[in-house]
Amino acid sequence: METKRTPKNIFVQGAISPDKIAKSIANHSTKTDIGGHSIFLGQVRADQKEEGKVIAIDYTAYEEMALEKAFEIREAIFAKYPLSCMHIYHSLGEVKVGEICLFVFTSSKHRKAAIDACEELVxxxxxxxxxxxxxxxxxxxxxxxxxT
Structure with missing residues (x-):
């Protein structure tokens, strides 16, 4: 009997902490069939705009639709690449310049699948x-x- 997979909550309130990233990486040390990980960290930049300098970004989402879309993308990437696991975390609310707002982490037996999947996912x-x-x-x- 096949179990229906349901959308995971990818949202984190505020910045994604270095501790959360480190813990996620550490949790994979027991998964000894993994040979490669690929990680993308999106960080808020201090862009200079015509109107002034960016000091933070306030993220909002149509959460129900966003979770469904993220789930759809996640399933498509799992179907396309031989991944062991995949994690997506995106900030909601205010994230200051220099802080992490997107954390994407893919793992597979071989590095190429992890790297390609991570890039396409982002x-x-x-x-x-x-x-x-x-x-x-x-x-x-x-x-x-x-x-962009």
Whole structure:
């Protein structure tokens, strides 16, 4: 009997802590069939805009739709690549410059699958998952961010 997989909550309130990243990596040391991991960390940049300098990004999402879309992407990537595991964490709320807002972690028996899957996963998350970022500027203004 096949078990129906359900969407996992990928959202973290605020920045993704270095401790969370380290713990996630450490949790894989017992999985001895893994030969390669690929990790992407998205960090908030201090971009200089016409309106002012970015000091943080406030992330919002249409959560139900975003979780469904992330699940759909996750299932497609699992079907395409021979992965052992995959983790996606995306911030909601305010994340300051220099902090981590996206953590994508793929693992497989061989490095190429982990690397290729991680890259495709990041690109699809940025293009397809309904998450928006409002850049907070040092002059108390804000502008909506466009994903590129």
């Amino acid at each position: 690109e699809r998350i940025k293009k397809e998952v309904p998450v928006w970022g409002k850049e907070i500027l040092g002059n108390e203004k804000s502008v909506w961010k466009e994903n």
